[in-house]
Amino acid sequence: MTRTLRRLLGFAVVVFIIAALGMWRSAAAQTIKLKLSHFAPTAHNHHANVIVPWVEEVKKRTNGRVEITVFPGASLCKPTQQYDCAKSGIADLAWGVTGWTPGRFPMTSVIELPFLVRTAAVSAQILADLWEPYLQREYDDVHVLYLHTPPAVHINTHSKPIRVMDDFKGMKIRIPTAVMGNLLETLGATPIGMPANDIYQNMASKVLDGFSMPFEALPPFRLHEVSKYHTEVWISGSAAFAMYMNKAKYESLPAEVRQVLDETTSRLWYWKQVGESWDRAEVSARQVVAQRNQIYTLPAEERRRWREAVQGLDDKWAAELEAKGLPGKALVREARALSAQYGEAD
Known part of the structure; x- marks a missing residue:
């Protein structure tokens, strides 16, 4: 092989390598x-x-x-x-x-x-x-x-306010999950499960009497238009x-x-x-809701009654998990301990 041919072959190899690297970089940068x-x-x-x-x-x-x-x-x-x-x-x-x-x-x-x-x-x-x-x-x-x-949810209704636990009787309240359904059923309501996007129509047509949600969700879903009374209670993480x-x-x-x-x-x-x-968002939405509707903050004594009524739900939830082989009891204990550690335990 002549020196010239070797040089040409070497040049070709270098060009191939440069081209390959360029293609790799181009692909990587896609x-x-x-x-x-x-x-x-x-x-x-x-x-x-x-x-x-x-x-x-x-x-x-x-x-x-x-x-x-x-x-x-x-x-x-x-x-x-x-x-x-x-x-x-x-x-x-x-x-x-x-x-x-x-x-x-x-x-x-x-x-x-x-x-x-x-x-x-x-x-x-x-x-x-x-x-x-x-x-x-x-x-x-x-x-x-x-x-x-x-943020923790409140109870929002269209025809009558919820001021005491007995007010829940006969009320069809939308709930987001099964755990929240157990909670409201214990308080006396009839829980109805549905996604947030369906609440407006069901409130407007009176299929629902109310729904559990924090204030922040009301303006974007226009739910303050189809509710009038809001019981501020911070009942659950929703x-x-x-x-x-x-x-x-x-x-x-x-x-x-x-x-x-x-x-x-x-x-x-x-x-x-x-x-x-x-x-x-909760703070600003509360102001929007308050401009047109009635917000009632549940008194401490009535809140205590609600809490006592549902205190057995921790054990019920934990037992359901334990039956599935999951550490329900330990998880509840740790969650409650963290709540106390961060200053939000009742």
Whole structure:
């Protein structure tokens, strides 16, 4: 082989390597497009002040490489199907209520027990503290970015106020989950399960007498238009919410992208920050509701009566979990201890 031929071959090899590296870098830098589904309207605090800023932060932290398209208002998947939406891959990410998948996340429902929390910030912190020792095992088939709850709920009605426990008799009250249903049934109401998106029509047509929700949810779902009386009681954490991610999609992402997703939703700080956003929304929404409707804060003595009436629900919930081989008793004890530690125990 002549020297000239060797040089040409060497040059060709160098060109091939450079081209291959360029193709690899180009492929590595390709835009990653993800779909995020949720059921809330765009006016809702979680869409406007949590999801949208987070999507923008992920795009910024990845230098525009990751683009997340949000599908709000159940435009991609039905409200009760957000978990399945992410698990199946219809969406890459989905934000929804864990209790809308009955029986799937029994340990997570500890946060729904009566008079456990008042603020969303403390509720999210409790969920973060319980994640590794208890809750994590429930989510093996998806990747969870964060858990949280709304602030504790109140009772909202259209025809008569709830001032004492006896007022619940004969009242059909919408509930978000089975745990909340047990709570209101114990107090004397008839619980009716349905997603938040269906409440307005059922209140307007008087199918429902009322619903359990914090104030923050009323303006975005326009529920202050179909209710008149609001009993401020902080009765329960209502329901846990999760940002699910399709597990295969998450694991297929480059390590540096997974790192951004995890760092921007770290349970060391982000879960509580999400709760704080909901608490701020609660304050402003209460003002909106008070401008047109009647808010009655339950007196301490009547609140004590309600609490005494439902105190057996902890044991009932724990026994149901123990029957499934789950550590119900230990989980209740730890959740109540955390509530006391963070200053929200009654």
